[in-house]
Amino acid sequence: MLTNINEHLWVTTSENLREGCYLKLDVYYAGETISVIVIRHKGKCFAYRNRCLHMPRELDCIEDKIFDESGQYLRCSMHGIVYDPSTGMSVSDICYRKRLTSIELMENEQGVWIVDRRVQPLVV
Numbered sequence: 001m002l003t004n005i006n007e008h009l010w011v012t013t014s015e016n017l018r019e020g021c022y023l024k025l026d027v028y029y030a031g032e033t034i035s036v037i038v039i040r041h042k043g044k045c046f047a048y049r050n051r052c053l054h055m056p057r058e059l060d061c062i063e064d065k066i067f068d069e070s071g072q073y074l075r076c077s078m079h080g081i082v083y084d085p086s087t088g089m090s091v092s093d094i095c096y097r098k099r100l101t102s103i104e105l106m107e108n109e110q111g112v113w114i115v116d117r118r119v120q121p122l123v124v
């Protein structure tokens with residue numbers, strides 16, 4: 001559950017975002033509801049809009065996972081485009097060097113926060 005404090009949206013505790021795992025949440029972004037993936041890779045947290053660059057599909061639309069078998073890349077389960085987790089850049093021939101939409105994060109002693117001003121919590 002997102003909590004809005006000083007325009008920062010708390011996502012989860014640091015312990016809950018383990019290496020190679022991901023969290024998925026819906027937020028309000030630039031006028032629409034979108035899915036966001038939050039990952040930890042090599043100790044750092046990253047967030048991206050969960051929308052492949054090849055077609056408008058979520059990266060985990062077929063399989064319930066985001067990382068490839070090596071754990072070193074994000075992989076779209078639809079047709080297999082592979083992305084660098086730390087930049088969101090495609091390293092596949094398809095969409096080569098294009099980037100997933102990055103969502104700005106911050107991590108502190110309370111956990112992981114979305115600090116991207118384009119993002120708002122969904123109004124219930």
Ligand code: FES
Pocket residue numbers: 052053054055056057076077078079080081
């Ligand atoms: S929709 Fe993601 S690789 Fe085709």
